[in-house]
Amino acid sequence: MDYEPVIGLEVHAQLLTRSKLFCSCSTTFGEEPNTQTCPVCTGQPGSLPVVNRKAVEFAIKLGLATHCRITPYSLFARKNYFYPDLPKGYQISMYEYPLAVEGFLEIINRGEKKRINIIRIHMEEDAGKLKHGETPETASFSYVDFNRTGVPLVEIVSGPDIRSPQEAGDYLRVLRAVLQYLEISTGNMEEGNFRCDANISIRPKGQKEFGTRTELKNMNSFRHVEKALEYEIKRQIFVREEGEKVIQETRLWDVDQSITVSMRGKEEAHDYRYFPDPDLVPLKIDEKWVEEIRRGLPELPAEKRARFVTQYQIPEYDAEILTSTKAMANYYEECIRLFPEPKTVSNWMMVELLRELKRDEREIDQCPVTPQHLAEMLKMIKEGTISGKIAKDVFEEMYRTGERPVRIVKEKGWIQILDEAEIGRAIQTIIGSHPKEVDDYRQGKERLFGFFVGEVMKETKGKANPKKVNELLKKKLKGDS
Numbered sequence: 241m242d243y244e245p246v247i248g249l250e251v252h253a254q255l256l257t258r259s260k261l262f263c264s265c266s267t268t269f270g271e272e273p274n275t276q277t278c279p280v281c282t283g284q285p286g287s288l289p290v291v292n293r294k295a296v297e298f299a300i301k302l303g304l305a306t307h308c309r310i311t312p313y314s315l316f317a318r319k320n321y322f323y324p325d326l327p328k329g330y331q332i333s334m335y336e337y338p339l340a341v342e343g344f345l346e347i348i349n350r351g352e353k354k355r356i357n358i359i360r361i362h363m364e365e366d367a368g369k370l371k372h373g374e375t376p377e378t379a380s381f382s383y384v385d386f387n388r389t390g391v392p393l394v395e396i397v398s399g400p401d402i403r404s405p406q407e408a409g410d411y412l413r414v415l416r417a418v419l420q421y422l423e424i425s426t427g428n429m430e431e432g433n434f435r436c437d438a439n440i441s442i443r444p445k446g447q448k449e450f451g452t453r454t455e456l457k458n459m460n461s462f463r464h465v466e467k468a469l470e471y472e473i474k475r476q477i478f479v480r481e482e483g484e485k486v487i488q489e490t491r492l493w494d495v496d497q498s499i500t501v502s503m504r505g506k507e508e509a510h511d512y513r514y515f516p517d518p519d520l521v522p523l524k525i526d527e528k529w530v531e532e533i534r535r536g537l538p539e540l541p542a543e544k545r546a547r548f549v550t551q552y553q554i555p556e557y558d559a560e561i562l563t564s565t566k567a568m569a570n571y572y573e574e575c576i577r578l579f580p581e582p583k584t585v586s587n588w589m590m591v592e593l594l595r596e597l598k599r600d601e602r603e604i605d606q607c608p609v610t611p612q613h614l615a616e617m618l619k620m621i622k623e624g625t626i627s628g629k630i631a632k633d634v635f636e637e638m639y640r641t642g643e644r645p646v647r648i649v650k651e652k653g654w655i656q657i658l659d660e661a662e663i664g665r666a667i668q669t670i671i672g673s674h675p676k677e678v679d680d681y682r683q684g685k686e687r688l689f690g691f692f693v694g695e696v697m698k699e700t701k702g703k704a705n706p707k708k709v710n711e712l713l714k715k716k717l718k719g720d721s
């Protein structure tokens with residue numbers, strides 16, 4: 241039987257506010273454990289939470305950027321459960337009345353656009369962190385760090401609209417780009433400030449009803465999300481084909497074994513005994529404030545992509561890649577400012593630059609080649625100082641050393657030979673050492689011309705200007721020598 245997966249994603253993103261969601265403790269990452277805490281975020285009796293206005297503003301920004309409706313009335317609720325990293329015994333979240341609802345994001349896969357619905361976006365506080373002892377002396381202890389407790393999060397819940405692991409990855413990349421463009425979250429999955437849980441079920445193709453779903457956790461990179469989903473689809477198909485039933489449960493992605501393993505039976509919302517937090521007033525969001533925030537929104541990935549296509553006349557696919565992160569788009573536009581040939585810049589970035597970055601698993605802001613250096617090199621090609629062929633070597637050297645191209649070319653002696661006398665001497669050498677080929681060419685075997693060009697280029701170590709080589713070679717081979 242042919243099955244199709246039905247996937248919905250729940251993403252938690254940390255907001256880049258300077259203080260926590262309900263107190264003034266700092267959110268700086270990596271400080272000494274338990275130095276950024278106070279009675280509020282550690283749940284001491286008598287302490288009272290106060291909402292961080294900036295965090296609400298950031299969440300509204302995200303709601304607007306994902307085409308959601310901002311609800312005029314939302315409510316913080318207590319989600320009750322026990323865990324050592326949750327000192328209050330409940331997490332302040334939103335339940336019946338989230339901040340934003342009914343939005344969508346568009347993903348593009350090789351030109352095909354698809355809309356993924358966003359059911360809701362709500363705000364909540366982060367929990368602390370457990371650190372388990374690592375040395376033989378500390379192995380029997382676990383430590384708890386409350387610095388992260390109370391850091392603001394947004395949870396973005398997608399509709400069950402995703403139909404493949406690839407689409408899940410695309411959706412996450414688009415969502416992360418939006419967060420980064422808004423400058424409200426770093427979106428760094430490895431550091432844990434962008435986390436994703438996935439709900440997944442399978443059903444026979446053509447069937448309307450959903451199958452029983454499992455929830456996947458513990459996926460720390462985009463690749464892991466895709467791999468975990470691929471595994472889980474196969475597992476669920478296997479279970480059904482064996483005549484068994486998929487059980488509703490939470491499963492963990494085991495990175496080392498590349499499998500999902502059962503963690504616990506899935507709890508239902510009513511298990512958490514949600515109720516409105518009596519210490520916090522409902523959030524009434526003024527429409528004027530929302531409009532003010534809307535007017536201040538920056539250019540978002542989809543808008544930038546459209547602008548790149550019309551303004552720079554580059555293909556949609558190039559524009560999609562070049563706007564995939566804000567840093568990439570800035571890099572591109574900085575290059576163009578210095579070397580205003582958008583298509584040339586795009587080609588070099590799409591081919592050479594991205595290949596190197598991909599190989600080293602680097603992001604563009606860790607690229608050793610600066611926009612200034614790339615633009616300088618493109619100028620050198622244009623002015624004829626180096627050939628396009630040599631430029632590839634120059635580029636590799638720039639990437640390897642971070643040096644200026646001018647310096648590399650000078651040091652390596654890679655300046656293009658334009659001097660006709662010098663090229664003429666190289667041609668003479670080649671003609672002199674291939675009398676048979678010269679004869680054949682003169683008898684009419686014209687396709688040998690390419691062979692001569694290649695030999696002359698070799699003789700000049702790739703530095704001769706190809707146009708000049710062609711011109712001079714034609715003259716000499718015609719037999720006027």
Ligand SMILES: [Zn+2]
Nearest residue numbers: 263265278281
């Ligand atoms: Zn605090």
